[in-house]
Amino acid sequence: MRVYQVEGAFGLENLKLAKRDMPEPGPGQVVVKMGAASLNFRDLMMVKGLYNPRQPLPLVPLSDGAGEIVAAGAGVTRVAVGDRVMGLFVQRWLDGPFSPEGRASTLGGPLDGMLAEYQVLEADGVVKTPAHLSDAEAACLPCAPLTAWNALFAQGNLQPGQRVLLQGTGGVSISALQLAKAAGAHVIITSSSDEKLERARRMGADQTLNYKETPDWGKAVLKMTGGFGVDHVVEVGGAETLGHSMTAARFGGSVHMIGVLAGVMTKLPVTSILMKHLRIQGIFVGSRAMFEAMNRALTVHNIHPVVDQQVPFEEAPEAFHLLARGGHFGKVVVSF
Ligand SMILES: NC(=O)c1ccc[n+]([C@@H]2O[C@H](COP(=O)([O-])OP(=O)(O)OC[C@H]3O[C@@H](n4cnc5c(N)ncnc54)[C@H](OP(=O)(O)O)[C@@H]3O)[C@@H](O)[C@H]2O)c1
Structure with missing residues (x-):
């Protein structure tokens, strides 16, 4: 073979x-x-x-x-x-x-x-x-989808009406978009491409942001949510994006640490974590039990x-x- x-x-x-x-x-x-x-x-x-x-x-x-x-x-x-x-x-x-x-x-x-x-x-x-x-x-x-599932549901306990922030339009973020919308969440997604953002809107994304045109996108997301912030961030960037994610998260919100597309090492003030009561959660793909639970949801919602x-x-x-x-x-x- x-x-x-x-x-x-x-x-x-x-x-x-x-x-x-x-x-x-x-x-x-x-x-x-x-x-x-x-x-x-x-x-x-x-x-x-x-x-x-x-x-x-x-x-x-x-x-x-x-x-x-x-x-x-x-x-x-x-x-x-x-x-x-x-x-x-x-x-x-x-x-x-x-x-x-x-x-x-x-x-x-x-x-x-x-x-x-x-x-x-x-x-x-x-x-x-x-x-x-x-x-x-x-x-x-x-x-990718199992990682998004683990973050949003197994760890995140995502509820209908909550706000989810997704970074870029790669495998993890697009599956998170599908799963979060099926669960009745409000989705904000970023991309370096307006064309991709348009495609994400056609898939149900509620608000979009070009992170190249708006380098201070954490503050921009905070503004887009009326100053409240998002309940969940699916953090796939890593070093360069974590600080923005912490800004965009609401008090008591969750930042699901998944990826390193924008680097591994960073220096950040830990005070923002404690002052905002943030939950920084490491995610590593998922278990078989989570995979089977996700498959049931994909089947019910006919998600491809x-x-x-x-x-x-x-x-x-x-x-x-x-x-x-x-x-x-x-x-x-x-x-x-
Ligand atoms: N922890 C885990 O279990 C786990 C599981 C899966 C993946 N990961 C990690 O998660 C990350 C994403 O994986 P993936 O498979 O989804 O990657 P991918 O499909 O290759 O995603 C690439 C996309 O991410 C976006 N992107 C790149 N740099 C960015 C930045 N600085 N800010 C925002 N978005 C950026 C771009 O989207 P636009 O073109 O729209 O700008 C790019 O097209 C990787 O680091 C991967 O190793 C971890």
Whole structure:
């Protein structure tokens, strides 16, 4: 079978097509014939060696994928051959709190990921695909939407009528837009592109803001909410955006720390956190129980992830370049 793997050294130029033996399922395992895989910003960092420079190579990248079970090992009862499934990003986080064991079990680094024609996984590490979704759509779910779900619902307890601030129009933010609107929230979204903001409005965003034209967007959001602030910030920027997010949040509001699109290290006055009673919550994707809860909501609301661009398996490296250029709105998918 064919896989793409990062060979020899990190870098997009070292992402090479290779042949590996067909995987056989051991006891408790299944083999999934991949239908589609999707890219996250993390995958780009992983291939470039910026996520974990100590990651052993070769590595098959991509945490997210969906397909069909074609073989099952002894003792597998949760799922069966013929089931359509998606991989669980954190293979060993089934329920309860996050743990160091969970953190060491993520697909697309340190474990081999989904950019392979077949993938062997623990039967516990797959989740059934909602019937209304194609493989391309399902391949988007394991990371970005689950992260948004964890932030807004598992940790955030989002209520109808609350205000949610989203940064940019990448995978996490666009799924957060869909989920927050389905829950009856008021959504404010930022982007560097007016065209993308128009598209977000067509998807239900209530207020929009161009963060390039308004560099002091935290204060602008505060003004847009009549000085009250937002209940939740889905914080995907990191170092350069956190201060603005803290300004935009209401007293007692939550800032869900998710991403590092705008850097990792920053200096901020901690007094703003305590004076405003802010809740700064770290989020790392989500558990299988959260994934299954999200899938029920996606089914009830007939939500389809936004697949912006699809690239055939044979041209998979181009998908990484597309993501790096940042022109996408929602998700970039590789179809097998
Ligand atoms: N903690 C977790 O479990 C978890 C899970 C998923 C993702 N993440 C992290 O979350 C971040 C987003 O991931 P993603 O997959 O959604 O990325 P993505 O799809 O690549 O999103 C890129 C988009 O983010 C926007 N953006 C870039 N820089 C920005 C800035 N300074 N301020 C506001 N928006 C900015 C841009 O939107 P416009 O073009 O509209 O400006 C850009 O197109 C990444 O850092 C990723 O590693 C973390």
